[in-house]
Amino acid sequence: MNIVFYIAAAVSIVSTIMVISRHNPVHALLYLIVSLLSLSLIFFLLGAPFAAILEVIIYAGAIMVLFIFVIMLLNLGEQTAAQERAWLKPKVWIGPSVLCFILLAELVFMMVVQSQPASEPKVVAPKEVAQSLFTAYTIGAELAAMLLMAGVVGAAHIGQHKKLVIHRFLKERAAYEA
């Protein structure tokens, strides 16, 4: 069982590296989906089957489809890939990457110093999660509902297209009609 975890972890790390280094947005998106699926397997191994299912359905299913829609709407293909190739020079990314890896080394060092003993993960069934969500965290669930509502309304408002008026007479007429 341990080896399954390490394989899934390696897959997720490699595919995440591919996400941040690809030039074509669609390739990056597909690698991100692979990373999410392997993370879902890790959730399952950690005894969180409900979270694993939600990771597949909502993250890999719904949120990534939103990304794909936007990439298709904006028609980001070869042209964007060429642009990215021009932007992503080693001179640009080496400095921040080295700094971030220093940070990573510090975090790993801190965690290795005070390491926890191995313990078998306890399975938390969806029933317990639901009971906790709708008793202790009721206010949080309602706030999340309000957040989603605000997200829907905000996206509908931001995303609406205003008609481009070219002539000023047409503009006056558009204002009159509105």
Added chain:
Amino acid sequence: MKPEIAMDAPLLLAVILFVLGMIGVVIRKNVIFMLLSVEIMLNAASLAFIVAGSKWGQPDGQVMFLFILAMAAAEVSIGLALILQIYHQHKSLNIDKLKEMNG
């Protein structure tokens, strides 16, 4: 047979994924890739919550995962709507060109 995984390993994975997402936010110039990297960071954070929840056998970790999921969905919908508007106004997704606010 129950799986036996040291608690450190998943937490280390969460840290590595978080730092990878941070690198993605810093080095990319395309807004879509930055949004994807933010998603990676959110995922790493929720992995940390799940690890903590499974360590103590409490449902709170998964509840927090649900909240992060809802937050990520709202954030992505708003962010993608903003990206569409930015692309229609500037014909580019390069953040260096979006200097209207002089930040």
